[in-house]
Amino acid sequence: MTQPNLIPESKLPTLGTTIFTQMSALATQHNAINLSQGFPDFSGPAYLQERLAFHVSQGANQYAPMIGVLPLREAIVDKTAARYDHRPDVNSDVTVTSGATEALYAAITALVRTGDEVICFDPSYDSYAPAVELAGGVLKRIALQPPGFRVDWAAFRHLLSEKTRLVILNTPHNPSATVWQRSDFDALWQAIAAQEIYVLSDEVYEHICFDARGHASVLAHADLRQRAVAVSSFGKTFHMTGWKVGYCIAPAAISAEIRKVHQYLTFSVNTPAQLALADMLRAEPEHYRQLPAFYQARRDRLTQALANSRFSVLPCEGTYFLLVDYSAISDLDDVSFCQWMTREAGVATIPLSVFCAEPFPHKLIRLCFAKQEATLDAAAERLCQL
Numbered sequence: 440m441t442q443p444n445l446i447p448e449s450k451l452p453t454l455g456t457t458i459f460t461q462m463s464a465l466a467t468q469h470n471a472i473n474l475s476q477g478f479p480d481f482s483g484p485a486y487l488q489e490r491l492a493f494h495v496s497q498g499a500n501q502y503a504p505m506i507g508v509l510p511l512r513e514a515i516v517d518k519t520a521a522r523y524d525h526r527p528d529v530n531s532d533v534t535v536t537s538g539a540t541e542a543l544y545a546a547i548t549a550l551v552r553t554g555d556e557v558i559c560f561d562p563s564y565d566s567y568a569p570a571v572e573l574a575g576g577v578l579k580r581i582a583l584q585p586p587g588f589r590v591d592w593a594a595f596r597h598l599l600s601e602k603t604r605l606v607i608l609n610t611p612h613n614p615s616a617t618v619w620q621r622s623d624f625d626a627l628w629q630a631i632a633a634q635e636i637y638v639l640s641d642e643v644y645e646h647i648c649f650d651a652r653g654h655a656s657v658l659a660h661a662d663l664r665q666r667a668v669a670v671s672s673f674g675k676t677f678h679m680t681g682w683k684v685g686y687c688i689a690p691a692a693i694s695a696e697i698r699k700v701h702q703y704l705t706f707s708v709n710t711p712a713q714l715a716l717a718d719m720l721r722a723e724p725e726h727y728r729q730l731p732a733f734y735q736a737r738r739d740r741l742t743q744a745l746a747n748s749r750f751s752v753l754p755c756e757g758t759y760f761l762l763v764d765y766s767a768i769s770d771l772d773d774v775s776f777c778q779w780m781t782r783e784a785g786v787a788t789i790p791l792s793v794f795c796a797e798p799f800p801h802k803l804i805r806l807c808f809a810k811q812e813a814t815l816d817a818a819a820e821r822l823c824q825l
């Protein structure tokens with residue numbers, strides 16, 4: 440009997456190890472300061488950790504309801520109403536997910552059918568494209584240009600077709616650190632209003648926005664929110680990326696379809712973590728209210744420290760990422776430059792081109808400043824020597 444060939448034909452043949460894993464491995468190998476992957480090197484609030492231990496000790500250790508525990512959904516609804524002047528229905532509109540990643544995947548799987556076109560804006564977060572591909576969709580990318588990374592709405596309209604089904608956006612934006620204004624949402628609405636096109640708004644950095652006007656959420660747009668899925672992540676808000684708890688908010692009919700996917704992807708999310716997060720949102724709302732000031736201090740510290748370097752720092756309106764231009768230092772492409780810098784200067788960062796499908800010739804790299812002040816100072820000292 441001939442043996443079958445047990446190497447499956449890949450559904451994602453072009454996908455390899457992500458740059459984040461590669462750069463972190465290189466950082467470890469060279470004992471470099473790791474400003475590459477986007478996670479804090481400090482811990483989240485003590486109260487949140489205490490509540491997790493408390494709920495575990497109280498026996499909240501079995502499956503949570505598929506859509507999330509009620510106290511957490513209620514806290515999410517109240518927070519949303521206070522922030523965006525929109526009160527989603529606690530039973531039909533809010534779904535707790537295993538991080539934002541699961542919400543994004545479930546939403547794309549639920550909404551995109553074979554042959555549907557999906558528009559996203561490059562540079563873009565790396566989880567969108569594989570999810571669209573697995574759903575049989577066709578991704579159409581609009582390249583945003585530095586330093587402003589603003590959307591050219593004429594180009595956007597040009598890309599729309601009868602097959603367009605979904606638009607994926609991200610604000611505050613990883614990696615460019617720019618934020619959408621209300622006028623951007625108005626322009627999006629005007630372009631898509633007449634068609635059955637849905638909007639997936641990745642807002643995981645909603646509480647890390649330095650714009651005095653605050654974060655412009657799709658949920659604050661009375662027209663768009665009727666066809667939108669807003670996604671957030673407690674990992675970013677509470678410095679606990681490893682907890683992997685996020686959520687999405689969408690009108691009932693859209694949520695119902697997302698939940699069909701969520702039900703068989705994870706079914707439900709870590710019970711004691713959900714209860715602890717509900718307690719935290721109620722007891723210490725100051726935590727997320729003060730997050731802009733908390734991160735702005737780190738952003739400004741790193742920016743000031745780099746003033747004596749040959750890097751040029753781009754404006755940062757949100758997220759915990761800072762873009763710097765290294766063209767005064769090297770002619771290398773950005774991937775080679777990041778590898779070189781990890782080896783030679785002992786600081787690991789992320790090249791911008793990996794977030795883009797088209798060649799991205801700019802000499803830009805991304806630094807994560809969700810780090811202790813001592814880490815930022817030590818990294819800046821090394822960068823200033825280049």
Ligand SMILES: Cc1ncc(COP(=O)(O)O)c(C=O)c1O
Nearest residue numbers: 538539540564613643672674685
């Ligand atoms: C833009 C963006 N979306 C989604 C995620 C994923 O969030 P989570 O860790 O909650 O799955 C990240 C994490 O880095 C992100 O930067």
